[in-house]
Amino acid sequence: MSAMPQPTHAVGPYDLPPLRFGYGDLAPVIDEATLRHHHLVVHKAYVDAVNATLTRRPEFLGKTIETLLRGLKDLPDDIRADVREQGGGHADHQFFWKILSPPAERRPAGPLAAAIDATFGSFEAFKARFEAAALAHEGQGWAFLSILPKSGFTLKILTLPDNGSVLSQPEPSPGLIICDLWDHASAPFGGRAAWLRAYWSLVDWDYIGERFTGVHEGRSHL
Numbered sequence: 001m002s003a004m005p006q007p008t009h010a011v012g013p014y015d016l017p018p019l020r021f022g023y024g025d026l027a028p029v030i031d032e033a034t035l036r037h038h039h040l041v042v043h044k045a046y047v048d049a050v051n052a053t054l055t056r057r058p059e060f061l062g063k064t065i066e067t068l069l070r071g072l073k074d075l076p077d078d079i080r081a082d083v084r085e086q087g088g089g090h091a092d093h094q095f096f097w098k099i100l101s102p103p104a105e106r107r108p109a110g111p112l113a114a115a116i117d118a119t120f121g122s123f124e125a126f127k128a129r130f131e132a133a134a135l136a137h138e139g140q141g142w143a144f145l146s147i148l149p150k151s152g153f154t155l156k157i158l159t160l161p162d163n164g165s166v167l168s169q170p171e172p173s174p175g176l177i178i179c180d181l182w183d184h185a186s187a188p189f190g191g192r193a194a195w196l197r198a199y200w201s202l203v204d205w206d207y208i209g210e211r212f213t214g215v216h217e218g219r220s221h222l
């Protein structure tokens with residue numbers, strides 16, 4: 001297992017961030033060819049597209065994608081929609097890869113587990129609520145467990161359409177977990193319900209516990 005993923009502070013033009021695991025390491029849940037395509041083709045297309053968008057407004061190339069998404073409403077009209085969609089696709093995938101790791105039986109521990117239990121009743125109840133929200137989401141999008149530092153570190157499940165970002169919400173969230181609800185993610189499983197059941201075995205709760213602690217300590221974990 002490679003090192004803990006670090007916060008990303010790269011400014012544009014953005015690079016496709018490397019994965020912290022090998023392309024075959026998520027098998028048999030996600031096979032190597034599927035992961036290669038998702039990272040090297042789908043994610044890379046968003047990186048290329050947002051970089052192309054920012055060439056129209058090069059003054060924004062010096063910002064991280066997280067900064068642009070946090071300030072989305074203040075961006076010029078001629079790039080806002082493209083940054084939301086293409087930049088959001090880049091940032092959401094970047095976040096998604098960070099929370100995945102080779103298949104294993106894992107569950108939250110420590111303060112994160114306590115917060116999940118306090119908010120949702122139990123880890124099992126949380127997973128059921130998350131899956132229900134993801135299944136109820138219509139169309140392409142992403143599901144999140146977000147954390148709201150300015151609202152008492154409240155945990156909140158939400159889904160966003162297309163390439164929406166938790167960073168662009170009225171109260172931006174660092175996000176704790178994210179799940180890709182696009183058809184390109186669920187199709188290899190035969191549908192979203194089967195993908196969601198398989199997803200849990202890839203979620204790296206050790207890393208998410210670190211994110212949780214980092215948010216509480218005021219460190220950036222974006």
Ligand SMILES: [Fe+2]
Pocket residue numbers: 038042093180182184185
């Ligand atoms: Fe995706």
